[in-house]
Amino acid sequence: MSHTIPVLEIFGPTIQGEGMVIGQKTMFVRTAGCDYRCSWCDSAFTWDGTAKDDIVMMTADAIYDRLRELGRNAFNHVTISGGNPALLKNIDNLINILHSQDIKVALETQGSKWQDWLLEIDDLTISPKPPSSGMNTNFEVLDDMINRIEKSKASLKVVVFNKEDLTYAKQVHKRYPGISFYVQVGNEDTVTENDEKLVKKLLSQYEWLIDQVMNDDEMNNVRVLPQLHTLVWGNKRGV
């Protein structure tokens, strides 16, 4: 079992809807398990037990085969997402296989746990969670992570739901000025199927977030982004 990875979803090609390579054509591998319990988690099925029967223990080779089956030759970028994939020791096998095929590898983690293979990731998004999540950031662990990684291949991203979150985002940006910084609109309703209403709400929250950042001289070298996949597909999974 130690050479397998708990996988919940493999899908694509689709766009990366957020963060440092927003818009990038990519395939997704979603791993199971998270050490956090964010109040607004949009991937709660990775840890709340509701999808536990869908978890498949896969070798890196089997994951690669499935990616090729789905994406054929129409991709050269794979995003590993969770949950928190940094809980898993043996992602390095998968990274090596992908790199050997000239495929770039992106990964998102909240920054709560170090793995040496994080150094191999081409587009690393570290997304510490703001107060509205109900979680507490361990800044010692995060400091250590930020110190070790190659800054040009990484970015920080904070999801913002309210003013308190924005204050937190600012603290993070100030603490790590040398790394690209993104703020992202939070999605308050991860279950609605009324896409038109959702788009309207998300765009108005996005406008609010832009306004906040634009007038703040402690938030200059910042990129403010929505989640594109939510604008296009709403709360649908697997797109």
Add this chain to the structure above:
Amino acid sequence: MSHTIPVLEIFGPTIQGEGMVIGQKTMFVRTAGCDYRCSWCDSAFTWDGTAKDDIVMMTADAIYDRLRELGRNAFNHVTISGGNPALLKNIDNLINILHSQDIKVALETQGSKWQDWLLEIDDLTISPKPPSSGMNTNFEVLDDMINRIEKSKASLKVVVFNKEDLTYAKQVHKRYPGISFYVQVGNEDTVTENDEKLVKKLLSQYEWLIDQVMNDDEMNNVRVLPQLHTLVWGNKRGV
């Protein structure tokens, strides 16, 4: 007069709504004049005479002063846009002043004209125009530009309205594989004030463009993006 720049708009801080630094907090300086006449130009007022009384001849110092007046200390990024700012020989003064203040400079041009100061731009977007524009690309001039620029500071962006445009985008991507490549949804209605209808239309065109690119194995290392400012503010100018 040779040390002044014809300016149509200075505004911000706002987000860069498109391309390689999408979401970035920036100020905009829009210069007057274009050597193209794209059928769907969303800045036609820069060249069609309708705003000719608004053109102000400004020195680089005066532009900098105006930027500070508007943005105070709440920016460290300026985007020079047009029209085609590469028609102007003396943008280098402005770039130097901005750099001396630790401000990064982005610029967008269709790639029809070389200027040595293009080498000084931090985020250079070259956006050759597809068939639907009614314009023809001079690939000799474009080859020369792509050869000279520093690839890590530049990107190519093609706006796509239809399948023919997509074929053109693919040609451009294949011709210059070493440079980051973006395709962007075209806005077919640059005058409507019905924002809700516009957003719906733009998101469905964006979904179409994503579908096209996702299934095409000649378009792998590609980023597919909408215009965020149009989603948020519709066709409003100066935001």
